[in-house]
Amino acid sequence: MSKLPLFNPELDLQIERIIPTPRSKVFEAWTTPALLKEWFCPAPWRVTEAEVDLRPGGNFYTLMKGPNPGEENHVRGCFLEVIKNEKLVWTDALLADYRPSGKAFVTGMILLEDHPEGTKYTARACHKDAETKKMHAEMGFEYGWNATLDQLIVLMKNK
Numbered sequence: 001m002s003k004l005p006l007f008n009p010e011l012d013l014q015i016e017r018i019i020p021t022p023r024s025k026v027f028e029a030w031t032t033p034a035l036l037k038e039w040f041c042p043a044p045w046r047v048t049e050a051e052v053d054l055r056p057g058g059n060f061y062t063l064m065k066g067p068n069p070g071e072e073n074h075v076r077g078c079f080l081e082v083i084k085n086e087k088l089v090w091t092d093a094l095l096a097d098y099r100p101s102g103k104a105f106v107t108g109m110i111l112l113e114d115h116p117e118g119t120k121y122t123a124r125a126c127h128k129d130a131e132t133k134k135m136h137a138e139m140g141f142e143y144g145w146n147a148t149l150d151q152l153i154v155l156m157k158n159k
Helices: 023-031 033-039 130-139 141-157
Strands: 012-019 046-052 059-065 072-083 087-091 107-115 118-126
Touching: 012 130, 012 141, 023 033, 023 087, 023 107, 023 118, 023 141, 033 046, 033 141, 118 141, 130 141
Parallel strands: none
Antiparallel strands: 012 118, 046 059, 059 072, 072 087, 087 107, 107 118
């Protein structure tokens, strides 16, 4: 089973939860563009475009739109590690095929482990410095990542 690097409390934000959803369904929700559109950002925001090239060096892209005109957030990145039903690692420091993006805000990691009640879900956001970590926390990391996970759980219960 895969593991994540050691948690660095100075630079990392993390949530861990036991969720009543099999690992395979969580992985499917993370890696299927049509499913990402249904859960990947907290309502009332919505994902209107999603692209996933599921391989190291592959593209990860979503366009999130807010409830007010002109509110949008483009999330672009590159997968670094893909282990089916276990682990996803991506970064916005790179674009597809490891091309530099010109920005580096976060490296995201998802680890999925079997649990008697479903899946132990660990989501981590790794930052380049304490200031960036603080900014991400103040943007609502804990609320947002938990809210989207709740949406994923509801979605996959019905699939």
